[in-house]
Amino acid sequence: MNTPTFRNWQSVQSEVLRRIHAREWKPGDFIPNETDLALEFGCARTTVNRALRALADSGLLDRRRKAGTRVAAQPVAKAILDIAVIRSEIEERGQNYSYRLMARQTTVPPVTVSAAMHTNADDPLLSIRALHMSDDAPYALEDRWINTSVVPAAKDETFQDVSANEWLLKHAPYTHGEIVFSATAASEEDSAIMDCPEHSALFTIDRLTWDQGAAVTKARILFGPGHQLRTAL
Amino acid sequence: MNTPTFRNWQSVQSEVLRRIHAREWKPGDFIPNETDLALEFGCARTTVNRALRALADSGLLDRRRKAGTRVAAQPVAKAILDIAVIRSEIEERGQNYSYRLMARQTTVPPVTVSAAMHTNADDPLLSIRALHMSDDAPYALEDRWINTSVVPAAKDETFQDVSANEWLLKHAPYTHGEIVFSATAASEEDSAIMDCPEHSALFTIDRLTWDQGAAVTKARILFGPGHQLRTAL
Structure with a gap:
C-alpha cells in the first residue's frame, strides 16, 4: 500500500479533503467506513472519526448513523477571511x-x-x-x-x-x-x-x-x- | 472555584475566546500557564495545549517557547464565509x-x-x-x-x-x-x-x-x- 501513515486527525482530514476536491470521492458518493479508513491510513479509528466529524461540521460530508458517510451532494466552500485592524x-x-x-x-x-x-x-x-x-x-x-x-x-x-x-x-x-x-x-x-x-x-x-x-x-x-x-x- | 469542568479542547477554546473577547485577558497580556489552566479547568494539560495551539494558529494568541503565551496585540478577527452554489x-x-x-x-x-x-x-x-x-x-x-x-x-x-x-x-x-x-x-x-x-x-x-x-x-x-x-x- 502506498498511502503513508497519518499521525493525527489533521493529516487525515487533509487527505480526505484532497480526495473530495480531486473527485476521487464524488459529491453523493459513499466513502469507506471508519474501520477501513483507519486500516488504510495506519491510524486509530478515533483519529479517523475526529477528522470526519470536523468535515461533517463544515458541510463537506453527510453522516448518517446507519447509512454511512457520503460526500455532500452540494458541498459548501468555506472561505476564511482575516479582518485586521x-x-x-x-x-x-x-x-x-x-x-x-x-x-x-x-x-x-x-x-x-x-x-x-x-x-x-x-x-x-x-x-x-x-x-x-x-x-x-x-x-x-x-x-x-x-x-x-x-x-x-x-x-x-x-x-x-x-x-x-x-x-x-x-x-x-x-x-x-x-x-x-x-x-x-x-x-x-x-x-x-x-x-x-x-x-x-x-x-x-x-x-x-x-x-x-x-x-x-x-x-x-x-x-x-x-x-x-x-x-x- | 466556580469554573465548570471542561471536557474537551473545544470547550476550553470557547472559554479562552470568551475571556479574550470580554477583555478579562487584554491584548498583550500574558495568560496563565498550561498547568495552571488545566487545574482551573479540571482537564488534562494536553487538552489546554490543544486549545491554545488552535488559537495561536488563528492569530489570537502569541506563543513563545520560553516567554509564555500572550493575547496577540493586534488580534485578527476571522470571518468564516459559506460559499454555496x-x-x-x-x-x-x-x-x-x-x-x-x-x-x-x-x-x-x-x-x-x-x-x-x-x-x-x-x-x-x-x-x-x-x-x-x-x-x-x-x-x-x-x-x-x-x-x-x-x-x-x-x-x-x-x-x-x-x-x-x-x-x-x-x-x-x-x-x-x-x-x-x-x-x-x-x-x-x-x-x-x-x-x-x-x-x-x-x-x-x-x-x-x-x-x-x-x-x-x-x-x-x-x-x-x-x-x-x-x-x-
Whole structure:
C-alpha cells in the first residue's frame, strides 16, 4: 500500500479533503467506513472519526448513523477571511498609514441605527467619522456609532491620535457580532472625501458587535474604488 | 472555584475566546500557564495545549517557547464565509431558482484571463455567460472561462439546463483556489441584463480554481444591487 501513515486527525482530514476536491470521492458518493479508513491510513479509528466529524461540521460530508458517510451532494466552500485592524492591513503591504478624524459628536442617531443597536430611539450615541489613509491617499472611510453606556471610557477619548477602529480593540469587550459585506455607490460627500468619482462602486463592510445583550458599536467602512478582499479556498 | 469542568479542547477554546473577547485577558497580556489552566479547568494539560495551539494558529494568541503565551496585540478577527452554489443560496431563502444561458462559445480569451490562468495566449477556452434568477428577477450574472484541456467533458455539455456553477462542482476536481470580493460599477450591458441603473454598485466575487498546476476555471459573479454576504463574528 502506498498511502503513508497519518499521525493525527489533521493529516487525515487533509487527505480526505484532497480526495473530495480531486473527485476521487464524488459529491453523493459513499466513502469507506471508519474501520477501513483507519486500516488504510495506519491510524486509530478515533483519529479517523475526529477528522470526519470536523468535515461533517463544515458541510463537506453527510453522516448518517446507519447509512454511512457520503460526500455532500452540494458541498459548501468555506472561505476564511482575516479582518485586521485597518492600520495593520496597510502596514502589512509596506505602505505608510495615517489617520484623520473628521467628526466626533454625541448625538441621537437615525432610527435605523438605534433599531439595529437595540438602544432607545432618543438615547444619544457617540458618532465618529474618520478617514484612514495609505501613503497619504484615502483608503477607507469609517462611520461609527459607539454605545457609551457600554463603553463609558470612550467619552474621554478624543480619537484625534488613535482611530476608534484601533482604540475599541483594546478597550471594548465583545462577546459576539455580525459582519456584512456589500457594495455601495459613493455619495457626493463620500466621493469628495475619498477623492473618487461620484457613484463609484465601493466595497463595504458593516460590523455590529455585542457584549452579552448590549450593542457595543456599529461601524460602516467604505473602501476606495478597486479595493479587494482576497483569500485562499 | 466556580469554573465548570471542561471536557474537551473545544470547550476550553470557547472559554479562552470568551475571556479574550470580554477583555478579562487584554491584548498583550500574558495568560496563565498550561498547568495552571488545566487545574482551573479540571482537564488534562494536553487538552489546554490543544486549545491554545488552535488559537495561536488563528492569530489570537502569541506563543513563545520560553516567554509564555500572550493575547496577540493586534488580534485578527476571522470571518468564516459559506460559499454555496447559487441555486442553493436562493432555494435556502425559500425563493424559486431559475437559470438562463446567455452565451456559450469557445474562443481565445483576453490576455488578462490567459495570464491569470497560465494558459497560452492563443489557446481557446470555453466561455460561458449565464444569468441566475430568484423568483424570476435577476440575481447574479456569471461570466466564466473553463479550461477544456483540464475539463474535457465540458466540451460536450450545453449548459442549457444546468449552470456551469453547479455542473463543475460535480465534474471538475480542484486542489486549491482563490476567491476575491470587491465592488464593481455595472456596465451598460450588465445593467441591461441585471435590470438595474447603469453604474449601480454590484457586489462581486472572482474565483479561480486550480487542479495541481493547471487552472480549471475562472469565474466572475456580479450580484444585483443591495446584495449582502453576512456572517457571524
